[in-house]
Amino acid sequence: MATTRKRWRWLKIVILTPACLVLVIGVCFWLWGEDRVNLGGTTYAIDAARILADLEKGQSDVFVRPAASDIYPEETETPVMWDEMDYLRVAQAAQERAWDDADYLRVSQVAQASIRESPLGTWRLTSMMFGFDCEYFDRGFQAAWLHYFQNVRTSRLFGARLESEVVVYPSEGRVFVNKNLYIPRLGTWKEIDLMAMETAAEDALAIAEEAGGREIRLGVRNACDGVVRFAPDLQAEHWMVEYYRRSEDLISPKTLATFFVSSRTGAVERVGKP
Structure with missing residues:
Protein backbone atom coordinates (compact mmCIF):
# COMPACT_ATOMS: atom_id res chain seq x y z
CA MET A 1 0.00 0.00 0.00
CA ALA A 2 2.83 2.38 0.91
CA THR A 3 4.56 1.50 -2.35
CA THR A 4 1.40 2.36 -4.29
CA ARG A 5 1.15 5.76 -2.57
CA LYS A 6 4.79 6.48 -3.41
CA ARG A 7 4.17 5.59 -7.03
CA TRP A 8 1.16 7.92 -7.18
CA ARG A 9 3.20 10.66 -5.51
CA TRP A 10 5.96 10.36 -8.11
CA LEU A 11 3.38 10.17 -10.91
CA LYS A 12 1.82 13.42 -9.71
CA ILE A 13 5.24 15.06 -9.64
CA VAL A 14 6.04 13.85 -13.15
CA ILE A 15 2.70 15.10 -14.52
CA LEU A 16 2.22 18.31 -12.55
CA THR A 17 5.75 19.70 -12.66
CA PRO A 18 5.86 20.20 -16.46
CA ALA A 19 2.27 21.47 -16.42
CA CYS A 20 3.09 24.03 -13.73
CA LEU A 21 6.22 25.05 -15.59
CA VAL A 22 4.23 25.63 -18.79
CA LEU A 23 1.64 27.62 -16.83
CA VAL A 24 4.28 29.80 -15.17
CA ILE A 25 6.04 30.47 -18.48
CA GLY A 26 2.71 31.30 -20.12
CA VAL A 27 1.81 33.78 -17.37
CA CYS A 28 5.26 35.34 -17.63
CA PHE A 29 4.86 35.75 -21.39
CA TRP A 30 1.46 37.37 -20.90
CA LEU A 31 2.69 39.75 -18.19
CA TRP A 32 6.12 40.36 -19.62
CA GLY A 33 5.75 40.79 -23.37
CA GLU A 34 8.39 41.91 -25.81
CA ASP A 35 9.87 45.39 -25.62
CA ARG A 36 10.67 47.07 -28.92
CA VAL A 37 13.67 49.38 -28.77
CA ASN A 38 14.50 51.54 -31.78
CA LEU A 39 18.22 51.57 -32.50
CA GLY A 40 18.01 54.42 -34.99
CA GLY A 41 17.76 54.79 -38.73
CA THR A 42 20.19 55.49 -41.53
CA THR A 43 19.66 57.21 -44.87
CA TYR A 44 21.89 56.55 -47.86
CA ALA A 45 22.16 58.21 -51.24
CA ILE A 46 22.57 55.86 -54.20
CA ASP A 47 23.19 56.16 -57.91
CA ALA A 48 20.27 54.15 -59.27
CA ALA A 49 21.81 54.05 -62.74
CA ARG A 50 25.02 52.38 -61.54
CA ILE A 51 24.41 50.63 -58.23
CA LEU A 52 23.39 47.24 -59.64
CA ALA A 53 26.51 47.00 -61.81
CA ASP A 54 28.70 48.25 -58.95
CA LEU A 55 27.32 45.64 -56.55
CA GLU A 56 27.92 42.97 -59.18
CA LYS A 57 31.58 44.05 -59.26
CA GLY A 58 31.79 43.80 -55.48
CA GLN A 59 32.20 47.52 -54.86
CA SER A 60 31.39 48.57 -51.30
CA ASP A 61 31.26 52.36 -51.65
CA VAL A 62 27.81 52.45 -53.26
CA PHE A 63 25.99 53.80 -50.19
CA VAL A 64 26.80 57.40 -49.26
CA ARG A 65 25.56 59.31 -46.21
CA PRO A 66 23.99 62.53 -47.59
CA ALA A 67 24.20 65.91 -45.92
CA ALA A 68 21.45 66.60 -43.39
CA SER A 69 19.90 69.19 -45.71
CA ASP A 70 19.74 66.68 -48.57
CA ILE A 71 18.16 63.67 -46.84
CA TYR A 72 14.76 64.24 -48.46
CA PRO A 73 15.45 65.54 -51.97
CA GLU A 74 12.88 66.41 -54.60
CA GLU A 75 11.74 63.35 -56.55
CA THR A 76 13.60 63.15 -59.83
CA GLU A 77 10.70 61.49 -61.68
CA THR A 78 13.20 59.17 -63.32
CA PRO A 79 11.60 55.71 -63.31
CA VAL A 80 13.82 52.64 -63.16
CA MET A 81 13.41 49.21 -64.68
CA TRP A 82 14.15 47.07 -61.62
CA ASP A 83 12.63 43.70 -60.79
CA GLU A 84 12.28 41.82 -57.51
CA MET A 85 15.84 40.49 -57.44
CA ASP A 86 17.31 43.93 -58.16
CA TYR A 87 15.57 45.40 -55.12
CA LEU A 88 16.54 42.44 -52.95
CA ARG A 89 20.18 42.82 -53.93
CA VAL A 90 20.22 46.52 -53.04
CA ALA A 91 18.24 46.07 -49.80
CA GLN A 92 20.42 43.22 -48.55
CA ALA A 93 23.58 45.20 -49.19
CA ALA A 94 22.15 48.34 -47.57
CA GLN A 95 21.04 46.70 -44.35
CA GLU A 96 24.34 44.85 -43.99
CA ARG A 97 26.09 48.19 -44.45
CA ALA A 98 23.84 49.91 -41.91
CA TRP A 99 24.48 47.45 -39.08
CA ASP A 100 27.96 47.71 -37.66
CA ASP A 101 29.86 46.71 -34.53
CA ALA A 102 28.56 49.76 -32.66
CA ASP A 103 24.98 48.55 -33.15
CA TYR A 104 25.76 45.11 -31.77
CA LEU A 105 27.51 46.68 -28.79
CA ARG A 106 24.40 48.78 -28.15
CA VAL A 107 22.24 45.66 -28.44
CA SER A 108 24.28 44.07 -25.65
CA GLN A 109 23.97 47.21 -23.53
CA VAL A 110 20.21 47.62 -24.01
CA ALA A 111 19.52 43.91 -23.52
CA GLN A 112 21.89 43.89 -20.54
CA ALA A 113 23.35 40.69 -21.94
CA SER A 114 26.23 39.68 -24.13
CA ILE A 115 25.60 38.24 -27.60
CA ARG A 116 26.81 34.65 -27.71
CA GLU A 117 27.17 34.49 -31.47
CA SER A 118 27.96 36.97 -34.21
CA PRO A 119 24.74 37.96 -35.99
CA LEU A 120 26.62 38.95 -39.15
CA GLY A 121 25.39 37.14 -42.23
CA THR A 122 22.29 35.62 -40.62
CA TRP A 123 19.63 38.09 -41.73
CA ARG A 124 16.36 36.47 -42.84
CA LEU A 125 13.74 38.02 -45.10
CA THR A 126 10.25 37.93 -43.56
CA SER A 127 8.19 40.21 -45.84
CA MET A 128 8.57 42.19 -49.04
CA MET A 129 6.41 44.71 -50.84
CA PHE A 130 6.96 46.40 -54.19
CA GLY A 131 5.19 49.52 -55.38
CA PHE A 132 4.28 50.49 -58.92
CA ASP A 133 2.95 53.62 -60.57
CA CYS A 134 0.28 52.86 -63.16
CA GLU A 135 1.54 55.76 -65.25
CA TYR A 136 4.91 54.02 -65.55
CA PHE A 137 3.50 50.51 -65.49
CA ASP A 138 5.75 49.21 -68.27
CA ARG A 139 8.83 50.24 -66.27
CA GLY A 140 8.09 47.90 -63.38
CA PHE A 141 8.41 48.59 -59.66
CA GLN A 142 9.46 52.05 -58.51
CA ALA A 143 9.83 51.39 -54.76
CA ALA A 144 10.28 48.50 -52.35
CA TRP A 145 9.86 47.79 -48.63
CA LEU A 146 11.89 44.83 -47.33
CA HIS A 147 11.68 43.46 -43.80
CA TYR A 148 14.53 41.38 -42.32
CA PHE A 149 15.09 39.81 -38.92
CA GLN A 150 17.49 37.62 -37.03
CA ASN A 151 17.23 35.77 -33.74
CA VAL A 152 20.31 35.98 -31.55
CA ARG A 153 21.31 34.04 -28.49
CA THR A 154 22.42 36.05 -25.51
CA SER A 155 23.61 35.31 -22.00
CA ARG A 156 20.02 35.83 -20.82
CA LEU A 157 17.31 33.18 -20.97
CA PHE A 158 15.15 34.24 -23.92
CA GLY A 159 17.65 35.94 -26.22
CA ALA A 160 16.71 38.80 -28.55
CA ARG A 161 15.44 39.50 -32.04
CA LEU A 162 16.84 42.15 -34.36
CA GLU A 163 14.73 43.81 -37.03
CA SER A 164 15.87 45.66 -40.13
CA GLU A 165 13.33 47.62 -42.18
CA VAL A 166 14.66 48.71 -45.57
CA VAL A 167 12.91 51.12 -47.94
CA VAL A 168 14.36 51.62 -51.42
CA TYR A 169 13.39 54.61 -53.60
CA PRO A 170 15.54 54.46 -56.76
CA SER A 171 13.81 57.42 -58.44
CA GLU A 172 14.82 59.56 -55.46
CA GLY A 173 18.23 57.94 -55.18
CA ARG A 174 17.59 57.02 -51.54
CA VAL A 175 17.64 53.97 -49.29
CA PHE A 176 16.36 54.07 -45.69
CA VAL A 177 17.29 51.47 -43.07
CA ASN A 178 15.49 51.41 -39.70
CA LYS A 179 16.85 49.21 -36.91
CA ASN A 180 14.92 47.71 -33.97
CA LEU A 181 15.60 45.36 -31.08
CA TYR A 182 12.99 43.09 -29.44
CA ILE A 183 13.75 41.87 -25.92
CA PRO A 184 13.18 39.37 -24.52
CA ARG A 185 12.56 37.29 -27.64
CA LEU A 186 9.28 35.50 -26.96
CA GLY A 187 8.54 34.56 -30.55
CA THR A 188 9.81 34.75 -34.09
CA TRP A 189 8.66 35.50 -37.61
CA LYS A 190 8.38 33.25 -40.62
CA GLU A 191 11.27 33.32 -43.05
CA ILE A 192 10.60 33.61 -46.78
Missing part, protein backbone atom coordinates in the same frame (compact mmCIF):
# COMPACT_ATOMS: atom_id res chain seq x y z
CA ASP A 193 12.06 30.70 -48.71
CA LEU A 194 12.93 32.38 -52.00
CA MET A 195 14.12 29.10 -53.50
CA ALA A 196 10.65 27.58 -53.05
CA MET A 197 8.91 30.40 -54.90
CA GLU A 198 8.12 29.72 -58.55
CA THR A 199 6.39 33.06 -59.10
CA ALA A 200 8.36 36.28 -58.73
CA ALA A 201 6.79 39.63 -57.86
CA GLU A 202 6.80 40.83 -61.46
CA ASP A 203 5.20 37.53 -62.54
CA ALA A 204 2.45 37.93 -59.93
CA LEU A 205 1.73 41.42 -61.24
CA ALA A 206 1.55 40.17 -64.83
CA ILE A 207 -0.87 37.42 -63.78
CA ALA A 208 -3.06 39.93 -61.91
CA GLU A 209 -3.07 42.15 -65.00
CA GLU A 210 -4.40 39.30 -67.13
CA ALA A 211 -7.03 38.50 -64.48
CA GLY A 212 -8.57 41.97 -64.63
CA GLY A 213 -5.94 44.38 -63.41
CA ARG A 214 -5.27 45.86 -66.82
CA GLU A 215 -8.96 46.62 -67.30
CA ILE A 216 -9.11 48.36 -63.94
CA ARG A 217 -5.93 50.32 -64.58
CA LEU A 218 -7.06 51.55 -67.98
CA GLY A 219 -10.54 52.23 -66.61
CA VAL A 220 -9.12 55.01 -64.45
CA ARG A 221 -6.71 56.13 -67.20
CA ASN A 222 -3.71 54.95 -65.20
CA ALA A 223 -4.55 57.36 -62.37
CA CYS A 224 -3.67 54.68 -59.85
CA ASP A 225 -0.88 53.11 -57.84
CA GLY A 226 -0.41 49.59 -56.59
CA VAL A 227 1.60 47.17 -54.49
CA VAL A 228 2.67 43.56 -54.76
CA ARG A 229 3.22 42.11 -51.29
CA PHE A 230 4.42 38.79 -49.90
CA ALA A 231 4.23 38.14 -46.16
CA PRO A 232 3.96 34.48 -45.08
CA ASP A 233 2.74 35.49 -41.62
CA LEU A 234 -0.30 37.12 -43.27
CA GLN A 235 -0.99 35.45 -46.60
CA ALA A 236 0.73 32.06 -46.40
CA GLU A 237 2.23 31.32 -49.82
CA HIS A 238 0.32 33.95 -51.82
CA TRP A 239 1.31 37.24 -53.34
CA MET A 240 -1.23 40.00 -52.77
CA VAL A 241 -1.60 42.47 -55.65
CA GLU A 242 -3.63 45.61 -54.95
CA TYR A 243 -4.57 48.57 -57.13
CA TYR A 244 -5.42 51.92 -55.49
CA ARG A 245 -7.07 55.00 -56.93
CA ARG A 246 -4.58 57.85 -56.88
CA SER A 247 -5.55 60.25 -54.13
CA GLU A 248 -4.17 62.80 -51.72
CA ASP A 249 -5.35 60.48 -48.95
CA LEU A 250 -2.16 58.48 -48.45
CA ILE A 251 -3.39 56.81 -45.27
CA SER A 252 -6.45 55.03 -46.63
CA PRO A 253 -6.66 55.29 -50.43
CA LYS A 254 -9.58 53.64 -52.18
CA THR A 255 -8.84 50.06 -53.20
CA LEU A 256 -9.82 49.35 -56.79
CA ALA A 257 -9.06 45.62 -56.80
CA THR A 258 -7.22 42.90 -54.88
CA PHE A 259 -5.76 39.70 -56.33
CA PHE A 260 -4.11 36.75 -54.61
CA VAL A 261 -1.54 34.88 -56.70
CA SER A 262 0.04 31.61 -55.58
CA SER A 263 3.82 31.90 -55.37
CA ARG A 264 4.10 28.20 -56.24
CA THR A 265 1.53 27.60 -58.99
CA GLY A 266 0.63 31.06 -60.25
CA ALA A 267 -3.08 30.41 -59.65
CA VAL A 268 -4.96 33.69 -59.22
CA GLU A 269 -8.10 34.72 -57.34
CA ARG A 270 -9.72 38.11 -57.37
CA VAL A 271 -11.19 39.25 -54.06
CA GLY A 272 -14.30 41.40 -53.92
CA LYS A 273 -14.94 41.31 -57.66
CA PRO A 274 -17.84 43.66 -58.52
